[in-house]
Amino acid sequence: MTSDLHTLTGAFAVGALTGPEAVAFRRHMADCDACAQEVRELAETAARLAMAVAEVPPAGLRTRVMAALPEVRQLPPDVPVIPLRPVARRGWRQRLPQVAVAACLAVAAVAAGIAVDARHEADVQHGRTVRAERQAAALSALTSAPDAALRTGALKDGGTATVVSSRSLGQAAVIFHDLPALPGSRVYEVWYSRGDTMVPAGLLEPGRRTGSALLTRTPAGAEGVGITVEPRGGSSSPTGAPLVLLAV
Template sequence: MTDSADLHTLTGAYALDALSPAEADEFTRHLAECPACAQEVRELRETATRLAFAVAQVPPPGLRERVMWALPEVRQLPPLVAEPVVVPLRGPRWRQRLPELAAAACLALAVGTGVWAVQAQQDADRARDGSVQAEQRASDLETLMAAPDATLRTGSMQGGGGATVVASQRLGRAAFVYHDLPPLAASRVYQLWYSQNGSMVPAGLVAPGRTDGTQILAGGPSGSDAVGVTVEPAGGSRTPSGPPVMVVPLAS
């Protein structure tokens, strides 16, 4: 049995679940008879909760789904086998170190929650940036389509996939609207080019990993007779490294 005087010193350890099962059971019985200790345990637990919520943030939409989808790919670690560590919970040394241990536990909780919050915020920022870019592309395409001199020309790729090039000489803009492009290895990317008098001028890259979408071409279509697509190393090339896999004429 633990001395009654010692039981009063175990509120912090009980609040942090640092007692052994036997001592936790004994202290639980003590709480039913000691309103002062019960109040102190409630206050300690509320403080730990406030520390966690001080750095907590609402996770971005879809985070749970991404985590659940990733779980099957995570290899489970083997169980750790180690000698049990017995921490004495009574005596002067424990009472002296209790504030340090409680502070360390709260700090670990706050730091761990803070790291998750930072990661969640970065995930939310990336999702927000992607949404803003998608809205901008949709607005640019709408403007192009509404231009009085807008032209639409289509092309197809051997092996599947196709695209429509929307161009306006008046606006000096063109868009590449693509669908069902064959997937590429991570080290390769589709690159767009303006064909001008037999020369290929770089006009941007299709977003890696995307098989459907819209890409606003860099530069304008003036002086160009077609838009070509080649497969290049990740990051793109200054000049085509092979023949085009698709050519979309700009003039009928």
């Protein structure tokens, strides 16, 4: 968590803070009128983005995408086979020194692991805060671009999504609201539609039903942005029909 909570207004307004970060900022905002006002203004801007008028994708876009899905082949997992070597049997008396050494190493590993875990957790929290701040800044720049285009649509199973894109910045983002909860084995994945090809553009954070995400790659040449439900970790090509497909 950054020591300057005043810089987190943008991240909080777009739902990029979670867990202890969100709790700490809410506590700070209760005593800071300036941050509370800035969050209200940014939240109103995000709400206006979500209420942008939906537009129908180009005629035939969904038909071409669905027709191309059966032609996309999935590669089987590349799992190396490691042969097992037979281990010679030894008496328990011969193994006592090795057992003692292994026990000492195990104790040392546990002690070191606790320290490493604490450091790792601190690094993870800091990394999340930095990413949230960068995403908020990038989203603000994207929505402020002179050529920013917005498209909003409803997902087939519920919820809405707004795609914001800028050709001059070569960047796009999706703002989503009230998406249906998914089981832990599934995740929402975003795609660029280019002709008959669906190109992966990123995953929405598992478990998050409202928020925003900057898309990977560039929207150059893309006709639309779609969202599908995929196995956790994502897929290289869609395994089902898009829940929504918005023109860009």
